[in-house]
Amino acid sequence: MEKTRDQVRMIDVARRAKVGLVTVSRVLNEPGKVAEETRQRVLQAIQEIGYVPNLVAGSLASNRTHVIAAIVPTIGNPVFSETIDAMAQELRGEGYHLLLGNGGHSGREEEGLIAKFLARRPDGLFIHGGRHTPETCAMLRRSGIPIVESGDLRRPEPIDMVVSYSNFAAAEAMTTYLLERNYRRIGFVGRASKENDRSLERQRGFRAAFERLGLEVDPRWILETSLGYREGAEALVALRERTPGLEAVFFAGDVWAAGALYECLRRGWSVPTDIAIAGFDDHAVASQTVPTLTTVRVLRGEIGRRSARLILDRLNGGTVDEPIIDVGFEIIARESA
Amino acid sequence: MEKTRDQVRMIDVARRAKVGLVTVSRVLNEPGKVAEETRQRVLQAIQEIGYVPNLVAGSLASNRTHVIAAIVPTIGNPVFSETIDAMAQELRGEGYHLLLGNGGHSGREEEGLIAKFLARRPDGLFIHGGRHTPETCAMLRRSGIPIVESGDLRRPEPIDMVVSYSNFAAAEAMTTYLLERNYRRIGFVGRASKENDRSLERQRGFRAAFERLGLEVDPRWILETSLGYREGAEALVALRERTPGLEAVFFAGDVWAAGALYECLRRGWSVPTDIAIAGFDDHAVASQTVPTLTTVRVLRGEIGRRSARLILDRLNGGTVDEPIIDVGFEIIARESA
DNA sequence: CTGTTAGCGCGTTCAC
DNA sequence: GTGAACGCGCTAACAG
Numbered sequence: 001m002e003k004t005r006d007q008v009r010m011i012d013v014a015r016r017a018k019v020g021l022v023t024v025s026r027v028l029n030e031p032g033k034v035a036e037e038t039r040q041r042v043l044q045a046i047q048e049i050g051y052v053p054n055l056v057a058g059s060l061a062s063n064r065t066h067v068i069a070a071i072v073p074t075i076g077n078p079v080f081s082e083t084i085d086a087m088a089q090e091l092r093g094e095g096y097h098l099l100l101g102n103g104g105h106s107g108r109e110e111e112g113l114i115a116k117f118l119a120r121r122p123d124g125l126f127i128h129g130g131r132h133t134p135e136t137c138a139m140l141r142r143s144g145i146p147i148v149e150s151g152d153l154r155r156p157e158p159i160d161m162v163v164s165y166s167n168f169a170a171a172e173a174m175t176t177y178l179l180e181r182n183y184r185r186i187g188f189v190g191r192a193s194k195e196n197d198r199s200l201e202r203q204r205g206f207r208a209a210f211e212r213l214g215l216e217v218d219p220r221w222i223l224e225t226s227l228g229y230r231e232g233a234e235a236l237v238a239l240r241e242r243t244p245g246l247e248a249v250f251f252a253g254d255v256w257a258a259g260a261l262y263e264c265l266r267r268g269w270s271v272p273t274d275i276a277i278a279g280f281d282d283h284a285v286a287s288q289t290v291p292t293l294t295t296v297r298v299l300r301g302e303i304g305r306r307s308a309r310l311i312l313d314r315l316n317g318g319t320v321d322e323p324i325i326d327v328g329f330e331i332i333a334r335e336s337a
Numbered sequence: 338m339e340k341t342r343d344q345v346r347m348i349d350v351a352r353r354a355k356v357g358l359v360t361v362s363r364v365l366n367e368p369g370k371v372a373e374e375t376r377q378r379v380l381q382a383i384q385e386i387g388y389v390p391n392l393v394a395g396s397l398a399s400n401r402t403h404v405i406a407a408i409v410p411t412i413g414n415p416v417f418s419e420t421i422d423a424m425a426q427e428l429r430g431e432g433y434h435l436l437l438g439n440g441g442h443s444g445r446e447e448e449g450l451i452a453k454f455l456a457r458r459p460d461g462l463f464i465h466g467g468r469h470t471p472e473t474c475a476m477l478r479r480s481g482i483p484i485v486e487s488g489d490l491r492r493p494e495p496i497d498m499v500v501s502y503s504n505f506a507a508a509e510a511m512t513t514y515l516l517e518r519n520y521r522r523i524g525f526v527g528r529a530s531k532e533n534d535r536s537l538e539r540q541r542g543f544r545a546a547f548e549r550l551g552l553e554v555d556p557r558w559i560l561e562t563s564l565g566y567r568e569g570a571e572a573l574v575a576l577r578e579r580t581p582g583l584e585a586v587f588f589a590g591d592v593w594a595a596g597a598l599y600e601c602l603r604r605g606w607s608v609p610t611d612i613a614i615a616g617f618d619d620h621a622v623a624s625q626t627v628p629t630l631t632t633v634r635v636l637r638g639e640i641g642r643r644s645a646r647l648i649l650d651r652l653n654g655g656t657v658d659e660p661i662i663d664v665g666f667e668i669i670a671r672e673s674a
Numbered sequence: 675c676t677g678t679t680a681g682c683g684c685g686t687t688c689a690c
Numbered sequence: 691g692t693g694a695a696c697g698c699g700c701t702a703a704c705a706g
Contacts, residue, residue, distance in 0.1 A: 009699060020677045035675060050479060055456040056396045057699035060682050065393060076422040078415040085413040100437040102425060119392040142387055229625040265627045288566040290602045346683060357693045394683035397698050
């Protein structure tokens, strides 16, 4: 392969502007420390020869990449993209960019990805969910960079910082809401709790609300499935079939709930009279469904913003006094329950 | 700020394994060229001292970052995340990672972002939509890296490669479908066509279908709004109010269509008898709505995969013989129209 | 405010 | 198959 280094370098700009190489560097990184006149000359030279700085070289020299790595379970899930979007926005303001990856579904996959990401020397790292292997934790700690974990507030041993809400508390609150409205036989639909800690927490919250009132949870009320509209519809039917007298279903995701509401329409089940439905996420559709969906609102954009701020503050030398941030949640009472 | 270079470097591994630095480098990059025994020794040393290669330094030396930059209008839009997800998947297989950014809504913003991204020396770039300023195009061309544009097949002057479907053809096909089913007074809901070329193309396709049959499009049938469930509901009502005898509405996005279907439920309008509804995207919800939604399917994951392949092939020295790929579309006929 | 000097950590020649 | 030298393009520290 031929070596083609036809790149315009900083030195070329310097020569053209008749200044030292360092001055060019300063114009780019610390504009305040350069005389206005020279600055203009340098900027013009940059324009004229179409110089594009090489951040790779800069990063090597300064030991700072201005890159934040972000790892989510699946990029495709809109729930995460909202967080990522807000984070990217916040970061860009300070010249940082986002290296994005999906952790996959096993700890091993995640470990591999993180190892490769760390090799790129990001200045910080955000990671949503996932169960980290001991090696992963060790790697992350050794890296020494600010790290924000998200997905759930309750992390046995946070690696560094945490920004999230409590899945347990949110699910418990919604379940309590349903119990207060005198629903007693309540179904619960979530993801496989063995594979997903957040699902487990939501299910635990569901059970806790019953326990507090001294009520029992019938095992038949719990159903685990993968996320989707059709899956929500199927779950509703399955639950009603195996649980005579079911009064309500709490879907730990609005997509399921919306699918279930369609099924009610198809079957002529009246909501909430025949069956009450509650969701989780306050997805954009929740306020539009027929009937409108009672759900739990989580500020996902806020998670992204706060995470970015935490990392940036640390990078800017600030001390983060509160390394665990609870962004909270809110019960949105609408028509369906 | 204190300088803490406590990093484990390649030379440390080399010393521990009692080999030269170059040998370590080879174990990492060209494992085949190292004797099995030495390789094992090196790998073990890497494990023992927890060495994480520094790709920043590697990139500078090799002039290859193994990073692909991806720019989409908004990360939050699920429509794009599907593409990005597939692309990331494909890229990771060959050791590439994704630098993600949203282009914002003006050509200037996009230009700024691209300039900053190029400074990171990505090996390739993917960009969805956007109207590039002349400066942007010049920058991109000068960069010399493989570039894939997406969003619409019809690009006046492609910078390099294009992977997409034709918004024009897709919209024309759906409109023709509706006309063939004997709907004549058809509304069209899309984004602001002045701000978004893809919207303009869809609207053009809509009009073209009428023209081919020698039919007129009443200006009152066209409505532009921002994307959302509620916006879809509102658009439907507005169109019916101002257009007596409206028989169908083609929503250039399933989210609008789904919102409109809810409105029909609320008002007791029967679909497709009172009003037929068609969408665009084949969003996951389309097969579940009541009634199910007739729509246009676009393979967004395919766009991501093909784009990645094109870039990778080029990077691997291959010649890309077909730099403009049409991934096509498909009319999915369901109950709503 | 500006220039000089010394690396950053690794890949890529070459010899051996 | 392995090691020594050199350089990638830029920034940090210091001096002037």
